[in-house]
Amino acid sequence: MESEAKDERLAAYLRHLEAERRYSRRTVEEYGRDLSQFRAFLEERGVDLLAVGPTDLRAYLARLHGQLAPTSVARKLAAIRSMYRFFQKRGWVQANPGALIATPKRPKSLPKVVPIDDVTALLESPPRDNPFGLRDRAIMEMLYGGGFRCAELCGLDLEDLDRSSRTARVRGKGGKERLVPLGRKAWQALQEYLQVRGAIADGRPVHPRALFLNRSGGRLSTRWVGRLLERYSKLCGLRRHVHPHALRHSFATHLLDSGADLRSIQELLGHSSISTTQRYTDVSVERLLEVYDRAHPRARQEGRR
Structure with a gap:
């Protein structure tokens, strides 16, 4: 009983x-x-x-x-x-036996970074002779050139763009706003798309504010953007399907590799804590060690012993 x-x-x-x-x-x-x-x-x-x-x-x-x-x-x-x-x-026990027991530490996973040659192939793959190709190229240029989260990109409105400063106002996690500067290529791709934005829906009414539109004239979804990158990854013959967040990771890591300081990258990514951004230093060091192991004569000698 x-x-x-x-x-x-x-x-x-x-x-x-x-x-x-x-x-x-x-x-x-x-x-x-x-x-x-x-x-x-x-x-x-x-x-x-x-x-x-x-x-x-x-x-x-x-x-x-x-x-x-x-x-x-x-x-x-x-x-x-x-x-x-x-x-x-419910008064069935007096104390929780697990209250003072530390949760096992989860292994720290490093962000996946897309090699620069693969990024270039991906960004150059959309056709430039139709509205859909221009839209797709602008999406990928902004994901990589601005370090946007996929949801942030899909949530952008036309009014969020500032042509004078070439920036986009982003509403990030927790409702926090930040200004994201767009590089020359990302801004150019965006301007080319904006010239044909109205043609995306082929005469159907379009969302009055959404920056990026689908064929029905509505706002794009994050799932749709994920499928878009999968399609172009296959088209380019990339070994791995590139996810939207991988372009954000690549944006941060490639900036760090080029000498950008961690605080600036934190601001660009919209991280509330510098410790989140510090993961990219681990990626960068790991990449440097890989390069050393592949290229340095001493490393090759050590490998032959």
Whole structure:
């Protein structure tokens, strides 16, 4: 009977996720699997679900360590913490055993950078003899030449452009605004597109404010821009599909490689914290080491030993 009561408490928590937290059924099932695995571990050790302490939880995490990636361990720990918060609110336990346990550090992933030759091939691939090619070229030139997030680019309005300063006013994350200067090629591609913008919809009414339009005259979506880059990546014969964010990463890394300072890049990208921008220094150092290993005579000699 006691075991059934605890199973019912676990079931109550899963119902809470679906009914009150509005989690999808699939997510609730994943939580259920993670927590059932934890429950089985406790039964092996003869530990009651409602009497778990930090030591028991650390023992469980130690077992998972080496079997699973840090991201998977972090997910399981988050599910356990959340369950005990629910138990606490209902008075079933006094303390949350996971409250003081640090989440496993996730491996730091470096931004993917597109080689400059691939960027050039991509930017030169759209045809220049029709409105759609001019639009596509302007989109890619701005993603790379301005370091825009894809959603920022899709959200641009005509009134956001300042011809006198050759800048675009961007509404970024958290509603923060910034001015993005556009290079000569990006600005030229944009002006060529603006001359044919009205022809994109082939006579249909167009969105009065949106800078970039689809065939129906509406604002472009981020998904559409992702598919656009995929199409041109294939057209160019690139080995990997270039994502919109990869052009933003490449914009920042290529600036850093050319001697731009980190604070300026932070401003251009719209990062609130310099630590976010510092990831690009890691990429730049990694690229320098790759160049050294490929090109420096000493590196080649070391490799032959």
